[in-house]
Amino acid sequence: MSDLRDLYQEVILDHNKAPRNFHRLEGANRTAEGHNPLCGDQVRVYVLLADDRIGNIAFQGSGCAISKASASLMTASVKGKTRAEAEALFHAFHKMVTGEGGAAFDAGGLGKLAAFSGVREFPIRVKCATLPWHTLRAALEGRQEPVSTE
Amino acid sequence: MTSAGRTSATPIRRDSPPGFDVEKIREDFPILRVMAHGKPLVYLDNAATSQKPQVVIDRLREYYRAENANIHRGIHYLSERATEAYEDARAAVARFLNAAEPREIVFVRSTTEAINLVAQSYARPRLQPGDEVVISAMEHHSNIVPWQIVCEQTGAILRVVPINDAGELVLAEYERLLGPRTKFVAMVHVSNALGTVTPVRRIVELAHSRGVPVLLDGAQAAPRLPVDVRALDCDFYAFSGHKAYGPTGIGALYGKASLLEAMPPYQGGGDMILSVTFEKTLYNVIPFKFEAGTPHISGGIGLGAAVDYVSGIGLERIAAYEGDLLAYATDALAAIPGVRLIGTAKEKVGVLSFVLEGVHAHDVGTILDREGIAIRTGHHCAMPVMQRFGVPATARASLAFYNTRAEIDALAAAMHKVRELFG
Structure with a gap:
C-alpha cells in the first residue's frame, strides 16, 4: 500500500471528501469547462478576474479523488495570484506530476500542491491531476470550447 | 447425479x-x-478483451512461419495453403454460429465494422425520410453511432427501447415502438456495461412478424453463450475475434445469403471484383464482395483456431x-x-x-x-x-x-x- 499512500496522501483524501471553493461563483467573469473522456471527469472553473489578478475562484463538477482534490487545491493556491503567477504555478505543478523535473525536483515552491508528487508514479492519472489546471488556463484565456484531455 | x-x-x-x-x-x-x-x-477485464490460448498464439506463429502468402490469387503452393487455411477458418466461424453456409460469414475488422457495413450497405439504400431504426438504451456506442450516421444521411429516425432499473429491456415498449415506419432493428445480445442477456428470440420474432430485419450485436454474447443464428433466425449477427479468445483486428459478420447478395459492396478494391474495366466493374460473389483489399489473413486463421478451441470446451x-x-x-x-x-x-x-x-x-x-x-x-x-x-x-x-x-x-x-x- 506504500505507493498508494504516496498517491492518496492525507491532504488529497481530505480535499476529495471536503473540496474547498466547490460551488458556482456568482459574478465570475471567466469560466471554462474541462472533460476527461477516459474516465468521465468533468470540471467547470469559475474565475473573477480583476486587474489581471484572480480575485476569486471556484469550481463544480464530478470526478475521481485526484481530479477533485487537484481542483480544490488549485483554487486555494491561485486565489489572489496574478495570471503570470498562476501560470508559473501550473508549469511547476505539471513538471512535478509528469516527472519531467526528475527525482531531484524541488516541490518547495508548490506548497500544499506538493501532495501530488506521487502522481508521477501513476502515469495514467496525470490527466486527472492536470485537468482542472488546463481548464483554468482555458478560462483565463477566454476560450469558448470545452477543454479535453484527449 | x-x-x-x-x-x-x-x-x-x-x-x-x-x-x-x-x-x-x-x-x-x-x-x-x-x-x-x-x-x-x-x-x-474480459469484456474489454479476452486473453489468448496457446493454440491461437501457435496458429498465428505457424501461419507466419510456414504459410504466409496472399490469398485468392496466387498460383503457387504457399498461396494455396494460405487460402485454404483462411477459408477453413471461415468455415469454422460458420460452424461456431451454426450458419447455413460459410459464404454467409464476412470477415471484418471488428463488431464495429460489421455494424457499419450493415448500416451503410443494407440500411442506407432502403431508408426513406421518416423511416425508423430501433435500438435499445443499453447499446455500446458502436451500435448507436453507425445508426445515427445513417439516419442523418437518409432522414430516418432513431428510436430507443428503454430499460428498467435492473437493466432489462422493456419488451412491451419494444413492441410498442415497432410500427409501420420501422425498417430495421439493431439490438445488443449481451450488454457490455450491464451483463444483461436480451430476449433475442422474442426480439427477432416480433420484428419479423412485421417484416423488419434484425441485426444482433454479439460482441459479448459470442464468447459466453451458445449462438445459433439459424435458431435465432436473425438476419445479421456481428462479433469480434479478440473478445472471443482470438486476435485483435478481426471479426465476423453473419448475414443471410439472400440479404448479403442483394447488398451493394461496402468498400471497393481488389478481391471484391470479378472483372474491372473503366466502363463497368462486375462484383465478386459473397462473401468476397465485402472483403475488398488484402484481408487480415493471420487474424482470420487465428479466429478460426479460437472458435474451435472454445467449441472444444x-x-x-x-x-x-x-x-x-x-x-x-x-x-x-x-x-x-x-x-x-x-x-x-x-x-x-x-x-x-x-x-x-x-x-x-x-x-x-x-x-x-x-x-x-x-x-x-x-x-x-x-x-x-x-x-x-x-x-x-x-x-x-x-x-x-x-x-x-x-x-x-x-x-x-x-x-x-x-x-x-x-x-
Missing part, C-alpha cells in the same frame, strides 16, 4: 462445477502466469461455469458495504458493473491495479447507460472461464483495501 452424491453428509467445497477443470484450462493461457506490480495477475459448459462464478462474485461484491451493483437482470452473464459509495470508479481501478487486479473503469463506451443509472462511471469486473473463485476472493479483499484507504 448419483444417490450417494445427494445424500452425502458433508458437502465438498469445490472451486468449479463438476467436469470443469479450471486449473487445467488456465494452463492453456500463458499470460495468466504474468505478475502485475509484483502480484499474480487477476485478469477481470463447449459453450454450454462455459456458460454454466461462468454463471456459477457470476453468482459467487455477485454475493462477494454485495457483501461489501457501500457497493451497489449496476445491472441486476434476471438473465445475466459474467459482467459485474458496480459503484462504491464515496469513491470514484477510477480510484477503485488504480487501487485494484496495484493488487494485480485488472478491471475496467469508466463509461464502457455506453454513456447512455451511465446516464440511465445516474452514475458518471462504474467499475466493471468481467469474467472468463479461466477465472476462479480465488480470484474473486482477491477482488473482494482488494475492495476492502479501497474502503480502508478512503476511510
Whole structure:
C-alpha cells in the first residue's frame, strides 16, 4: 500500500471528501469547462478576474479523488495570484506530476500542491491531476470550447 | 447425479462445477502466469478483451512461419495453403454460429465494422425520410453511432427501447415502438456495461412478424453463450475475434445469403471484383464482395483456431461455469458495504458493473491495479447507460472461464483495501 499512500496522501483524501471553493461563483467573469473522456471527469472553473489578478475562484463538477482534490487545491493556491503567477504555478505543478523535473525536483515552491508528487508514479492519472489546471488556463484565456484531455 | 452424491453428509467445497477443470484450462493461457506490480495477475477485464490460448498464439506463429502468402490469387503452393487455411477458418466461424453456409460469414475488422457495413450497405439504400431504426438504451456506442450516421444521411429516425432499473429491456415498449415506419432493428445480445442477456428470440420474432430485419450485436454474447443464428433466425449477427479468445483486428459478420447478395459492396478494391474495366466493374460473389483489399489473413486463421478451441470446451459448459462464478462474485461484491451493483437482470452473464459509495470508479481501478487486479473503469463506451443509472462511471469486473473463485476472493479483499484507504 506504500505507493498508494504516496498517491492518496492525507491532504488529497481530505480535499476529495471536503473540496474547498466547490460551488458556482456568482459574478465570475471567466469560466471554462474541462472533460476527461477516459474516465468521465468533468470540471467547470469559475474565475473573477480583476486587474489581471484572480480575485476569486471556484469550481463544480464530478470526478475521481485526484481530479477533485487537484481542483480544490488549485483554487486555494491561485486565489489572489496574478495570471503570470498562476501560470508559473501550473508549469511547476505539471513538471512535478509528469516527472519531467526528475527525482531531484524541488516541490518547495508548490506548497500544499506538493501532495501530488506521487502522481508521477501513476502515469495514467496525470490527466486527472492536470485537468482542472488546463481548464483554468482555458478560462483565463477566454476560450469558448470545452477543454479535453484527449 | 448419483444417490450417494445427494445424500452425502458433508458437502465438498469445490472451486468449479463438476467436469470443469479450471486449473487445467488456465494452463492453456500463458499470460495468466504474468505478475502485475509484483502480484499474480487477476485478469477481470474480459469484456474489454479476452486473453489468448496457446493454440491461437501457435496458429498465428505457424501461419507466419510456414504459410504466409496472399490469398485468392496466387498460383503457387504457399498461396494455396494460405487460402485454404483462411477459408477453413471461415468455415469454422460458420460452424461456431451454426450458419447455413460459410459464404454467409464476412470477415471484418471488428463488431464495429460489421455494424457499419450493415448500416451503410443494407440500411442506407432502403431508408426513406421518416423511416425508423430501433435500438435499445443499453447499446455500446458502436451500435448507436453507425445508426445515427445513417439516419442523418437518409432522414430516418432513431428510436430507443428503454430499460428498467435492473437493466432489462422493456419488451412491451419494444413492441410498442415497432410500427409501420420501422425498417430495421439493431439490438445488443449481451450488454457490455450491464451483463444483461436480451430476449433475442422474442426480439427477432416480433420484428419479423412485421417484416423488419434484425441485426444482433454479439460482441459479448459470442464468447459466453451458445449462438445459433439459424435458431435465432436473425438476419445479421456481428462479433469480434479478440473478445472471443482470438486476435485483435478481426471479426465476423453473419448475414443471410439472400440479404448479403442483394447488398451493394461496402468498400471497393481488389478481391471484391470479378472483372474491372473503366466502363463497368462486375462484383465478386459473397462473401468476397465485402472483403475488398488484402484481408487480415493471420487474424482470420487465428479466429478460426479460437472458435474451435472454445467449441472444444463447449459453450454450454462455459456458460454454466461462468454463471456459477457470476453468482459467487455477485454475493462477494454485495457483501461489501457501500457497493451497489449496476445491472441486476434476471438473465445475466459474467459482467459485474458496480459503484462504491464515496469513491470514484477510477480510484477503485488504480487501487485494484496495484493488487494485480485488472478491471475496467469508466463509461464502457455506453454513456447512455451511465446516464440511465445516474452514475458518471462504474467499475466493471468481467469474467472468463479461466477465472476462479480465488480470484474473486482477491477482488473482494482488494475492495476492502479501497474502503480502508478512503476511510
